[in-house]
Amino acid sequence: MLIETTGIIETTGLTRVFTRRRRRVPAVADLTFTIEPGEFVGLLGPNGAGKSTTIKMLIGILRPSSGRVRVAGLEPSRQRTRLARHIGVVFGQRTTLWWDLPLRDSLALVRHLYGLDARAHARRLAELTGLLELEPFLRTPVRQLSLGQRMRGDLAAALLHEPPLLILDEPTIGLDVISKATVRGVLESLNTERGTTVLLTTHDLGDVERLCRRVLVIDHGRLGYDGDLDGLRGDDTMEAAVTRLFSTRPAHGEAPARDGQGPAL
């Protein structure tokens, strides 16, 4: 049964199965949730829980094995290039910028990928340069940037086309305290001032407590919790709550994928 809603992200029974040594291993199983425009949602779960697989299905890189997914009203795997104009994507573990080029040239390439006209681009770039404090390293080759500078550059690249939905996979991984604060500040202001919907995965509970009004916890590919922070926390500390949640979910038949083993952890 399909229920019509207005969510910017809607999944129903979303499932992705990988075949590994002739065994069928579900990376994501029967995921159903809806994210409304303007929400700020954290997607949490241990390594190998299926967070990245879920995100790849949302942006159209991976085709679901079964179930339904709509993002900005589009079917991601079939309408990937159209969807790309509605979403900004940041992968914390890898840059979306060109290693050898100065940041400014990387952003020029991104501009042409989205077909943005020169004047709109200049205005937007000036705005992002102020917001993300890019000015000191706009002319520096990306390979020479610190991790924090690079992440700010990546955020600029994801925001150039002013997407209403931002999807970030571990955007604060490896960042120092100051860079984390900058990234969090930018995400927060985008969400509150512009109404940008944000979905991020993270292992940093500081991100969650500071930013996310709602969390989805997945473990072994299944949705374990969907609600606000207080409900997740209960009387525990955040750490204790998350630890409890991760350790009590039973495995469902298959051995859980371990780090670095699966094709899409």
Added chain:
Amino acid sequence: MGPVHAYLRLAGVWCRALLQYPVSLAMLTLAQTVGAALDVAAILIVFAHTTRIAGFTEPEVLFLYGTAATAFALADTLVGSLERIGAHIRSGWLDVMLTRPVSPLVQVAVDRFSPRRLGKLAPALAALLIGAAGLDVAWTPGLVAFTVLFVVSGTVIASSIWVVGAAFQFIAVDAAQASNAFTYGGKELTSYPMAIYPRDLVRFTTFVVPLAFVNWQPALYVLDRPDPLGLPEWLRHASPAVALATAAVAALCWRAGLRRYRSTGS
């Protein structure tokens, strides 16, 4: 924004970026030119000792070499970056490309676009023109147009082979060398009259991997020579049709490959 438009815009940014190091770009281009010029020199040296190769004269061999080398130099410039797709898959960069609203085929092909590959073009064109001038052929406008059309068709065929090779890397990520056998190998193969090769190899390059249509078949028409294998004469006019068919097959292979793509971990 159409794919051609996107390609040109992105290539423009790469050229501007490379021009910030003009000496480096000039040296790299020169290296390519010298490399290709050595190929031409090899032909000239052979003809210092003999008057014919497999019955073909020096201008004829230069014409064959020049047409093939021009087509492959153009294809290499346009889509040569495709051979790095295996590395893009391994590094996860292809995932990044898939989040952008431009065909990943265009993005991979234009990635790190460099005019240095055009360095191969100068010796190729020189060989073509010197060969053409030395031929015992009346260069009517029609024949010139025929030659231009078959070099363009040859460029499309060579580019298509690059695309098929790239698509194959979705299945075998480390297959870059295997596809190079057909791309750079194809360039070497078509540089000499196919009459010097075993009949089965010529049949293979006529009917399976259509390298014979890059230059050999249409050049037989220009040179007004019988086919050593006795293949029908209409094949000499088939290059544009073969180019379209090859491009269509390449597009199907690319789609099939992309469909199999499963992304990398995390």
